[in-house]
Amino acid sequence: MASAADCGGKPLQNAMKMAKVAIQLDGGSKHKEAYCEYLRTINYISHALLEEAAPQQEREVVVVVVEVERMLRLAEQCLERAKSFIEKSADPLDLSAAASCSPAQSEPHQTTDLPVATAADTGTSPTKTGHRRSVSDGGGEPPPFLPPDVFQKLQTEESHDTSKKELTPIEQASRLNQKLKANYEARLARLPPGQANQKTSLKLSLQRQMMENLIIAKARQDALQRKMEERRLRLQEEANRRFSASGAMTAEEQEQRSLYTNVLEYEQDHDWPKLWKANMEGNPEDVTLVSRLVSYLLSRSDHPVVKLLRKHQYRVYNRLYPIVSKGRSRALLLRPAPPPETQRRSLSTVSFSTGLASPPSRDFHADSDEEGEEPHTQASVDRENSFEDLEQFLTQLDWTPPDGSAEDAVSESEPTCDPSTLSEVQGQEMRALKEHLKATVKDIHIAIDQLLSLCLLSFECLNTSSSKDLCLASIEEAFFTPLWSALLTLFRKVNMEREQAFETSMTLYQDASPGDIGVPLKLFPQEPDALQGSYPYESAVQELKLLLNDCCPQKKLECIVRTLRVICACAEDYRCLHEGDSAHRTAAIGADDLLPILSYVALRSQCPQLLSECAALEEFIHEGYLIGEEGYCLTSLQSALAYVESLHSAAAPPPEDKLG
C-alpha cells in the first residue's frame, strides 16, 4: 500500500493540476493555450506512466493499477478535448500557429514543473522503491544505461541508412493526400474573406479526392498482400522440403523453418545474396571473401539474420536493463533493514527494485503475494467512484494517500534493526542475481547458436569449419558490442566481493616490486637506471589495460594473449640484461615464472573489473579456443587474478616457494 500511494499518487495529482489549468483556459475561451496545455498534460502522463511501467514487475503494476487507469482516462479525456479543437476550428491556420508555438512554450514549462513534482515526491516518502529514487535522481545526470526501447531504436537506426524502405500503396496515398491538403489550405488562404460557398466546394472536392486515393490504394494493397501471401506459402513449402518435414516438430524447428522462409522471401526481393553466392563459388581460395560477405550481410538491416540479431539483442538488453540501471538501488539495500513486522514489505520492494524475473524462493513469492493483496482491496474502494469526466478528477485534486501515517511509522522504526536480516536479504539478492546471470548467459548462447545456424542456412557456402569460425566471430562482434557494458555490469554485481578483495590487495601492494610477488630476481632489473623511469613489465600492464576498451569476447581474448606474449618478451630481455647475450635457450619461461609475473602485471593494472571481465570471457569463449593458446592465457590470467585477490588475506606474499 505504501508503494501504491507512492507510485501513483503524485504523478496523478500533478496531471490533474495540469488538466485543471487546461480546463480553466478552455472555459476562458483561450483555445490556443488550452490546446497546448492539454497536449502538455498528455505528454506528462505518458512520460510518468512510461517511467513507471518500463522496468517494473507486473505485480507492482497491479498494485497501482487504479492510478494507472485514472491517468490513462485523464489522458484520453485531454486527447478528446484537444481533438475537439481541431474539429471546431474554423481557421486551420490559427491552429497550426498554436501548435507551432507549443514546443517553445512547453519546454520551460516542463522543466519547471516536472522536477518540482519529483522533488515533492522524494520529500514526503522515505520508503520508496529504488525505481522512484532513480527517477528523481535522473534529473541531474544522464542515466548510464538507455531504456530498452531507446536502445532498440538506436540499434535499428544504426543500420537504417543502408536500406531505404519502399512505401506501401497506403503510405503513398497518404503522402499524396497530405500534398492535396496542403494545396487546399494554400488555396483557402488566398481566398478573399466571406466566400463561404467557395470554401465548402473546395473542401468537398478535397475530401472526394482524398477518399478516392485511399480506396485505390486499399485495393492495390490488398492485391499486393494476396500476392505476398501466395508467395509466402510457396516459399514455406520450399522451406519444408529443405527441412524434410516428417513427424513431430519441436518449437525450435518450427521457428527455424519460419525464419528460413523469411530468408527465401528476402532473396526473392534482393539480388545481392545470389551475386555473393556466385562470387564465393567463383573464388573459393579468397579467404577475405567470407568476412566481407558476413559484414555485408550484417549491414543489411532488413535481412532476416539482422532482424533476428536485433530481436535477440533487444531481448537480452531488456533482461539486463532492470538490474544494471539500478546501480543506485544498492544504497537502498545497504540501509538497515526494517524490523520484522515491516520486513516482508521491504523484501518485496527489494525484489522489485532489482527487477528480477523470479524471486529466489517460494516463501518469498508467497509473501509478496500477500503484500499485493492488501493495497489492492484498499485501492478498489477508490475504484467504486468511477469518474465519468474530467471534472470529477479535479474534485479529487486534494486527495491524499490514505496510508501516509503507516509510512511514517515504517521510517521511524527503521534504524532499530539487527544486521543479520540485512545480510539475509543481501544473500537472497545475490542468489537471485546469480540465477539471473546464468539465465542471461544461457539466452545469449541460444541466441548466438540460432543466429549462426540461420546465417549458415542463408549462405550454405559458409558451412565449412574455417568459414563457420569467421562467421561466428563476425556475429559475436555484432552481437556483443552494444551489449557488453550492460552485461559486464551484471557480472560485476555478482563478483562485487571478489573485486573488493582485489582492490584491498591492490592498495596494500601498491608499491610492491616484482620480487615481492615472487618473480625470480633474474627476471626483472633491480637497478632503476635500467628501467628509464618506468617500472618492470610496464608494456604488459599497458597492453592488459586495453582489454577494457574492447567490446567483444574474441578481441578481449586476443588482448590477453598479446599481454602474455609481451610478458614473455620482456622476461627474455630482462634475463639477457642479467646473463649477457649468451642466454641459453633451454631456460625459457615456464608457468612457474609466468604466473608470478602475470600476478604482478595484474596488480599494477589496478583494474579490479578484470575479474568480472574474465568471468564473462570464460562463459563466452568458444569451445575450440578453450584448449588452445587463448584458453591457456585466459586460465593463467584468472589464476593470477585469484592470487592477487587472496594476497591481502595472506598478509605477506609467501616466500617459502622454491622459485625455478
Added chain:
Amino acid sequence: MAAGGAGGNSGKTYSFKVVLLGEGCVGKTSLVLRYCENKFNDKHITTLQASFLTKKLNITGKRVNLAIWDTAGQERFHALGPIYYRDSNGAILVYDITDEDSFQKVKNWVKELRKMLGNEICLCIVGNKVDLDKDRHVSVEEAESYSESVGAKHYHTSAKLNKGIEELFLDLCKRMMETAQAEERLKGNGASQSASSRRGVQIVDDEPQATPAGGCCSSG
C-alpha cells in the same frame, strides 16, 4: 582451430590437452622444450615460450594436435589448479629422482586429478634427471609400483640427455587416442566408426626421431 576436444570425423584430427604438473625444480620446462624443439631451426622460440606449447603429430595416419599446458608448481597458485586441468585428456606428472619431496607432491596431484577428472584422464608419472642416477632418492621399484597402483604409467627421462622423452609423449598420445576411440564407440556414431575400427588400433611406430616432419613444432 578445430572445434571440439577429441574426435572429429573420418578425416580425423584429434585435439588433446595435456597438463604438465610438477614442482619448481624438477625440470618440466626443459622436458617439454626438448620435446617441442625444432631441430631444424635453432633460433626457434615460441611466443609463450615453455608455458604453452603445441605439437602436431601423425600417428597411424591420424592427425593429432597436442596442446601442452604448463602449470605453476608453487603451492600458492594451487587454488586455481582445477581450472587448468579441466577438460584435460592427459597429465604428465614430473618429479626429480634426486628429490623425494617432489615425488610426494606427485602423489598429491594424482589424488586431486582422480578426484576431479575420474578415470578419463591418462596419467604419466615421470622420473626426470636420470642422468643424476648416482644421487637417486626415489627408488625405481617404489615409483613403478605406486604408478601401477593408481593406474598411471611410469617413465624415466633425462631432459639433459634427451632420453625417454619422445617415447613418453608418443605413448601418451596413443593411450589418449584409445580412450577417445573407446568413448566414440560408447557414443556409437556408426558411420565413422566402421572406418576407424577397420583400420584398427594397431599402431605402427612413427619413428619420430627419423621423421621430424611428423613432429614439427608450431608456435601455439
